Amino acid sequence: MQMYYTRAHRLKRRSAFLSAFLSVILATHFAFSATVRPLKISHRARSLKPGEVVLMTVRSAMPLKEIEGKLLERAVPFFSSQDGRVWQGLIGIDLDVAPGTYGVELNGTRQDGVSVQAVRRLRVKRKWFSxxxxxxxxxxxxxxxxxxxxxxxxxxxxxxxxxxxxxxxxxxxxxxxxxxxxxxxxxxxxxxxxxxxxxxxxxxxxxxxxxxxxxxxxxxxxxxxxxxxxxxxxxxxxxxxxxxxxxxxxxxxxxxxxxxxxxxxxxxxxxxxxxxxxxxxxxxxxxxxxxxxxxxxxxxxxxxxx
Ligand SMILES: [Zn+2]
Missing domain, CATH: 2.70.70.10 (Glucose Permease (Domain IIA))
Incomplete structure (x- = not known):
């Protein structure tokens, strides 16, 4: 295989690569939206403040093999309570967390091998301690x-x-x-x-x-x-x-x-x-x-x- 190319070749190759890449993205996007509802995410907590625990529930129309969350570079494990369609995980907001919006990134794999992603934003409010x-x-x-x-x-x-x-x-x-x-x-x-x-x-x-x-x-x-x-x-x-x-x-x-x-x-x-x-x-x-x-x-x- 030829190992070096002219500039024109490189550009052509790059644009071919880009359009292939885009079509994959579009195909996945449309396949995804056509066949699967996005993950349904809800959370439950006394309040979203430093020192509070949040129970997060993820529902998927298609059964998942696994799903894991990530918050502030820390893994949040999830367990399934109903045949891979309902998953729950506990999130701890540390006593010293500053008020602000934090994203819990969710990465899962469906039982048919397709990966699913979502981000759930949590708005942490200020807490006044006595x-x-x-x-x-x-x-x-x-x-x-x-x-x-x-x-x-x-x-x-x-x-x-x-x-x-x-x-x-x-x-x-x-x-x-x-x-x-x-x-x-x-x-x-x-x-x-x-x-x-x-x-x-x-x-x-x-x-x-x-x-x-x-x-x-x-x-x-x-x-x-x-x-x-x-x-x-x-x-x-x-x-x-x-x-x-x-x-x-x-x-x-x-x-x-x-x-x-x-x-x-x-x-x-x-x-x-x-x-x-x-x-x-x-x-x-x-x-x-x-x-x-x-x-x-x-x-x-x-x-x-x-
Ligand atoms: Zn004490």
Whole structure:
């Protein structure tokens, strides 16, 4: 084959290529619009604000083999509940996400091999967080020098857990509240401890007496059950697909690391260990790395079957 061309040849080849390319696009476009309705996308959330969980549902007239979402360079896994025609995925909007419009890119493959794409835009609104002022033991505001290495190691351990995305989805259906007590502290509130500004509260606190049983909100594997400097006796449950529950300040554990526990089963007991003002349950969650309010997940999935 001739390996070099005159300029005219090149232009001719280029335009031939372009028109072939365009006709493929047009053919696909018309085939697509003639035979398939576009994907129908809907979402459900308490609100579209930082710290909220969004349940996205994709409906396709033709069954899909698979579909995956992508938001801010992170994969959003979807599962099918009805023979490949209805797919759902959970999206976490991190506590620090700036207000604005974000596109969730959806890429799927139909069972006949044809690929389908869509983009769903989510408009994230501004959220105003309240400020809470607490008085705690001084060692929890300015830890003594000899504890700094322990604190650093613990934060590394917890951080390395949250970056893992376990391939198996263990959670299903609705999420249960771990205790029946009312939620006393709003997620994301700015915390001033002994007069000093600290990290925003990335969980929800529940009023409960010391010794109240704490139930697993959904199925999960115990990936940590340990005494941590700030959060006291802590249990982390891996629900799979990048979703984690974190329970802090327990008086006692009822599970050990590595155990697989079912929805509603006993995790431990409410206590006042670590940085607290009194006995309560702290529950925080991570979803695909995002810090989200557990109660927004409970709300997004309420009334969902399974
Ligand atoms: Zn808390």
């Amino acid at each position: 400020t809470r002022r607490l008085t705690v033991e001084e060692k929890f505001v300015t830890p003594p020098a000899e504890e700094l290495e322990r604190i650093r190691q613990e934060s590394e351990t917890v951080g390395s857990i949250f970056v893992k995305v376990s391939p198996e989805r263990l959670w299903s259906g609705t999420f249960l509240r771990p205790v029946s007590g009312v939620a006393t502290s709003s997620f994301g509130s700015r915390s001033i401890l002994n007069g000093q500004l600290r990290n925003p509260h990335s969980g929800t606190d529940f009023r409960a007496r010391e010794g109240t049983p704490v139930g697993a909100p959904n199925m999960g594997r115990v990936v940590l059950a340990a005494d941590l400097y700030y959060s006291g006796n802590t249990v982390i449950l891996d629900h799979g697909w990048g979703l984690y529950s974190y329970f802090a300040h327990l008086s006692r554990f009822a599970v050990s690391e590595g155990e697989l526990i079912s929805k509603g089963s006993l995790v431990g007991y409410v206590g006042a260990t670590g940085r607290v003002t009194g006995p309560h349950l702290h529950w925080s969650m991570r979803l695909g790395g995002a810090r989200v309010d557990p109660l927004s997940l409970v709300a997004a999935l309420s009334g969902v079957g399974g």
